[in-house]
Amino acid sequence: MIHVKTFYFNELRECTYVLWDETGECVIVDAGAETDSERRRLTKFIDGNGLKPAALLNTHGHFDHIMANAFVVQTYGVKSYIHAADNEMLEKANEYGNLYGYRIEQPPSASGFLTEEQPFCFGNSQLQVLHTPGHSKGGVSFYARDDKFVLTGDTLFKENIGRTDLRGGSYEEIMDSLRRKLMPLPDDTVVYPGHGKATTIGEERQYNPYVQ
Numbered sequence: 001m002i003h004v005k006t007f008y009f010n011e012l013r014e015c016t017y018v019l020w021d022e023t024g025e026c027v028i029v030d031a032g033a034e035t036d037s038e039r040r041r042l043t044k045f046i047d048g049n050g051l052k053p054a055a056l057l058n059t060h061g062h063f064d065h066i067m068a069n070a071f072v073v074q075t076y077g078v079k080s081y082i083h084a085a086d087n088e089m090l091e092k093a094n095e096y097g098n099l100y101g102y103r104i105e106q107p108p109s110a111s112g113f114l115t116e117e118q119p120f121c122f123g124n125s126q127l128q129v130l131h132t133p134g135h136s137k138g139g140v141s142f143y144a145r146d147d148k149f150v151l152t153g154d155t156l157f158k159e160n161i162g163r164t165d166l167r168g169g170s171y172e173e174i175m176d177s178l179r180r181k182l183m184p185l186p187d188d189t190v191v192y193p194g195h196g197k198a199t200t201i202g203e204e205r206q207y208n209p210y211v212q
């Protein structure tokens, strides 16, 4: 069974998730810890619970989700993975960060690319990769079917959806991702988004004005 810990990091209150199972192996999803104290909170949780990081997974390449990629990779010696279509944002993190007035430590290059064909495995667990573009070209969601949850990055939020006015964004694409990839999931699937509170697919089906 996969356990989920949520952190809210940096000025944009980005959600960083630590997922782990009974083996003690964990993955970090979206490393947005900006300050030293945020980074200490993250490592204290991982080390304090005796977890062993197996990888860093990125739902997409926006700067608020990758601010601590360099820190996590250096601290734990893990490999990082992103969808190929968002790799340019990772490679040019400084440039993109500067646009918004942030100085980003250059994230290490991805060790591999996420695709729908290949589930990501850690410990005894498996995450299905759903390509959910629209907020960015290479946005992905991580779906844990047995444990009934999905990490949606900035594609689906509680009663909202991600911006589509940034580079690589597309309203048609995000609506298509929601319609074809996320909303068909069972109603009791817990949604852990890239910002804000968790919700469920059923609640969003009922209350989210974008997916009625």
Ligand SMILES: [Zn+2]
Pocket (backbone or CB within 6 Å): 060, 062, 135, 154
């Ligand atoms: Zn984003």
Ligand SMILES: [Zn+2]
Pocket (backbone or CB within 6 Å): 012, 014, 062, 064, 065, 154, 194, 195
């Ligand atoms: Zn974000």
